[in-house]
Every structure is written in structure tokens, then in C-alpha cells.
Amino acid sequence: MAVIKAVENLTLDGVMENPEDWSPPYQDDVLGRRMAQDMAQPGGLLLGRRTYELFTRAWGGRDDNPFTPVLEARNKYVVSRTLSGPLPWQNSTLVSGDVAELKRSAPEDVLVVLGSGELVRSLLREGLVDELMLSTHPLALGGGTRLFDDPGPRTEFELRESITTTTGVTIATYHRTGA
Numbered sequence: 001m002a003v004i005k006a007v008e009n010l011t012l013d014g015v016m017e018n019p020e021d022w023s024p025p026y027q028d029d030v031l032g033r034r035m036a037q038d039m040a041q042p043g044g045l046l047l048g049r050r051t052y053e054l055f056t057r058a059w060g061g062r063d064d065n066p067f068t069p070v071l072e073a074r075n076k077y078v079v080s081r082t083l084s085g086p087l088p089w090q091n092s093t094l095v096s097g098d099v100a101e102l103k104r105s106a107p108e109d110v111l112v113v114l115g116s117g118e119l120v121r122s123l124l125r126e127g128l129v130d131e132l133m134l135s136t137h138p139l140a141l142g143g144g145t146r147l148f149d150d151p152g153p154r155t156e157f158e159l160r161e162s163i164t165t166t167t168g169v170t171i172a173t174y175h176r177t178g179a
Contacts, residue, residue, distance in 0.1 A: 002111045004111050004113065005113065006124075008134055010135065013141060013142065014147055015141045015143070017145035031167075031171065043111060054115075059071050079096075079116075080095075100126070127153065133173045134170075158177050159172060160174065
């Protein structure tokens with residue numbers, strides 16, 4: 001059974017929406033190295049429709065960066081009620097059914113959710129997220145879509161790793177405890 005790991009950028013007030021608008025001033029070598037280390041691990045990607053479309057436009061078919069080859073080689077599982085196959089980006093599979101079944105049957109040991117706010121919130125509600133890697137940026141936006149936006153079941157996590165960057169971003173990795 002695959003582990004589902006959500007990797008999210010947040011503000012102090014929990015906003016995860018449009019990190020490309022607010023996170024660039026906080027990027028440094030520490031954050032870059034930690035994210036590169038995580039990207040080097042094997043596993044598939046589990047993406048919502050909007051994030052998949054954004055990634056396809058931003059990274060698909062490029063040859064001017066080290067990220068595209070990694071992203072293109074990975075299996076990408078796209079959860080959507082509105083898309084239809086075949087999907088345009090190589091190694092992409094449409095998931096229109098049960099993510100719990102994908103978790104049980106995926107050939108990868110880890111499925112990484114990047115962004116994909118609506119998807120990750122639904123996975124948290126269903127108890128399917130096993131690990132959270134949260135990069136919390138030292139600013140509050142006051143509004144926007146939050147990671148824990150709606151009520152959900154009580155879920156406990158254990159801190160496994162914490163790193164602070166030179167710009168004050170805290171990268172914390174939590175594992176879900178209990179069943």
C-alpha cells in the first residue's frame with residue numbers, strides 16, 4: 001500500500017493559495033536543497049486537475065531546467081471529475097474513482113501530492129494522508145484558501161523532522177499516528 005504524502009507551502013495563517021505570488025522572497029539554498037532531496041526520492045505524483053494543468057503548462061516538454069525530466073519520468077495520477085483521457089502529459093493517468101483504491105493498488109511506495117488544495121483537503125477528511133511536509137513561511141496574508149479550511153475528523157500527527165531556513169521558513173515533516 002502506498003503512503004500518501006502532501007507537500008504544501010503555507011503562510012502563518014494557514015493560506016496555501018497561490019504560493020507563487022508570496023513565497024519567492026523566502027527561497028534560499030536550505031529550502032532548495034531540502035526540496036531537491038525530496039524530489040530525488042522515488043514515487044508517483046497525485047495531483048488535482050488545476051495543479052496538473054498548471055504543471056503541464058509550466059514544466060511539460062521543457063529542457064532548460066533540472067525539474068522537467070524528473071516530473072516527466074514520474075507517474076502522474078490526476079484526480080478529476082471533469083477531465084477525460086487520454087491526458088496530454090506523458091505518464092499521466094486519470095483517476096476518476098476511489099483514491100483509496102489507488103492507494104492500495106499503486107505500483108509506487110509513495111504518492112506525493114503537490115499543492116492541489118481541494119484534493120488534499122478531501123484526502124485529509126477521508127484519512128488518506130499519511131505524511132505532511134509543510135513549509136510555513138513567516139507572513140500572514142489574512143485571507144485565501146487554507147489547508148485546514150473545513151471541519152474534518154480529529155487527526156493526530158507526530159513531528160519527524162524540522163528545519164528552519166535562513167529566511168525563516170520552517171519545513172516540518174509530520175507522520176499520521178494511529179489507524
